[in-house]
Amino acid sequence: MKAGIVGLPNVGKSTLFNCLSNAKAQSANFPFCTIEPNIGVVNVPDERLQILEKLVNPERVMPATVEIVDIAGLVKGASKGEGLGNKFLANIRETDAIIHVLRCFDNDNIVHVDEHIDPVRDKETIDMELQLKDLETVEKKLDKVKKASRTGDKAALKELDILSKVKENLEAAVSVRAIEFTDKEREEFISPLQLLTDKPVLYVCNVDEASAVSGNAYVNQVLESVKDENAEVLVLAVATEADIMELEEYEERQMFLEDLGLDEPGVSKLIRSAYKLLNLQTYFTAGEKEVRAWTIHIGDSAPQAAGVIHTDFEKGFIRAEVIKYDDFVHYGSELKVKEAGKLSVEGKEYIVQDGDMMNFRFNV
Numbered sequence: 001m002k003a004g005i006v007g008l009p010n011v012g013k014s015t016l017f018n019c020l021s022n023a024k025a026q027s028a029n030f031p032f033c034t035i036e037p038n039i040g041v042v043n044v045p046d047e048r049l050q051i052l053e054k055l056v057n058p059e060r061v062m063p064a065t066v067e068i069v070d071i072a073g074l075v076k077g078a079s080k081g082e083g084l085g086n087k088f089l090a091n092i093r094e095t096d097a098i099i100h101v102l103r104c105f106d107n108d109n110i111v112h113v114d115e116h117i118d119p120v121r122d123k124e125t126i127d128m129e130l131q132l133k134d135l136e137t138v139e140k141k142l143d144k145v146k147k148a149s150r151t152g153d154k155a156a157l158k159e160l161d162i163l164s165k166v167k168e169n170l171e172a173a174v175s176v177r178a179i180e181f182t183d184k185e186r187e188e189f190i191s192p193l194q195l196l197t198d199k200p201v202l203y204v205c206n207v208d209e210a211s212a213v214s215g216n217a218y219v220n221q222v223l224e225s226v227k228d229e230n231a232e233v234l235v236l237a238v239a240t241e242a243d244i245m246e247l248e249e250y251e252e253r254q255m256f257l258e259d260l261g262l263d264e265p266g267v268s269k270l271i272r273s274a275y276k277l278l279n280l281q282t283y284f285t286a287g288e289k290e291v292r293a294w295t296i297h298i299g300d301s302a303p304q305a306a307g308v309i310h311t312d313f314e315k316g317f318i319r320a321e322v323i324k325y326d327d328f329v330h331y332g333s334e335l336k337v338k339e340a341g342k343l344s345v346e347g348k349e350y351i352v353q354d355g356d357m358m359n360f361r362f363n364v
Contacts, residue, residue: 001295003202003274004069004095008122011103012206012238017070019242019267038070044275044282044293045268048325048355052284052291055332064282064293066274069095089133093194097277098201099270100126101238104218105208119205119218120225127175130196135170137193138163162189170197177201178229200277201231204238204270212237213261234273236266281354284325285309286334302350306360316364320346325355 007013043063102119148156175197205219307314327342
């Protein structure tokens with residue numbers, strides 16, 4: 001699952017990506033490895049892993065991961081192929097969610113492409129390019145659906161109605177994620193189109209150090225601008241975060257954070273937010289060899305969760321033995337959990353919950 005970082009030049013996009021690349025400074029258990037120059041796999045900070053490590057004392061610990069992509073820069077006219085437009089838009093289409101960095105700080109030494117700071121305008125610049133590209137996609141699809149609808153086909157008429165609604169909203173500068181549809185309508189008619197403005201988005205307001213805790217007037221403008229969108233907003237002092245990541249000693253980083261009034265690095269919040277944005281959650285397996293966090297979609301069943309470990313686990317699924325994380329921590333071991341009657345045996349219909357500790361029984 002990929003989250004792509006987007007933004008105009010000089011908003012802090014690359015600094016944020018580089019900051020994530022140094023996130024290994026948080027803990028030896030949270031490395032960052034580069035697949036390509038602009039793609040990195042970032043481990044999801046999760047305190048539960050550290051607690052399980054102390055209780056189980058395994059040979060190794062494996063956290064959950066999120067793939068972060070540093071998308072190529074954008075210029076006005078990207079939807080028409082200007083600059084790196086086609087590459088930019090193709091890269092976004094390949095991601096599952098968008099991390100949109102907005103400049104919310106003043107600094108005369110860092111030139112803004114539009115001369116003065118206005119994060120709402122910057123947001124609208126990128127939104128417009130994505131909306132124009134989506135409009136192009138929808139109009140092509142509409143041409144085909146209109147022909148099919150002339151026969152009176154009910155499915156085609158329904159699709160025509162949905163796509164006409166999308167076209168009307170895009171022409172009014174409304175992103176697809178902000179349009180109201182039923183889950184069924186989205187699944188049948190919207191999702192197959194892979195529209196850029198339908199992807200979930202996290203707006204990162206890049207602020208100066210003094211605004212790291214409470215934000216500023218620019219952040220307030222962004223919050224007002226996105227209130228009707230299905231989107232999250234995170235305030236982050238990216239340059240300051242980069243300075244924190246440069247510190248080698250854990251105690252130094254904690255002192256730096258405390259001086260700022262923060263309880264943890266902002267990049268940790270960003271990684272968890274990206275994980276949530278991708279509709280992901282974690283379940284655990286724990287044994288002497290390994291304590292591991294496995295990534296699944298929210299709403300996945302026990303066989304689907306088993307399939308993440310190996311496809312044979314899903315094909316031959318018999319049952320799952322489930323321990324709630326809080327019960328494991330309370331009783332301290334699997335044996336004591338069983339003795340307390342807190343281990344449940346679940347079948348194929350069980351929907352896995354975040355933090356479940358699971359053992360699978362299967363037969364292939």
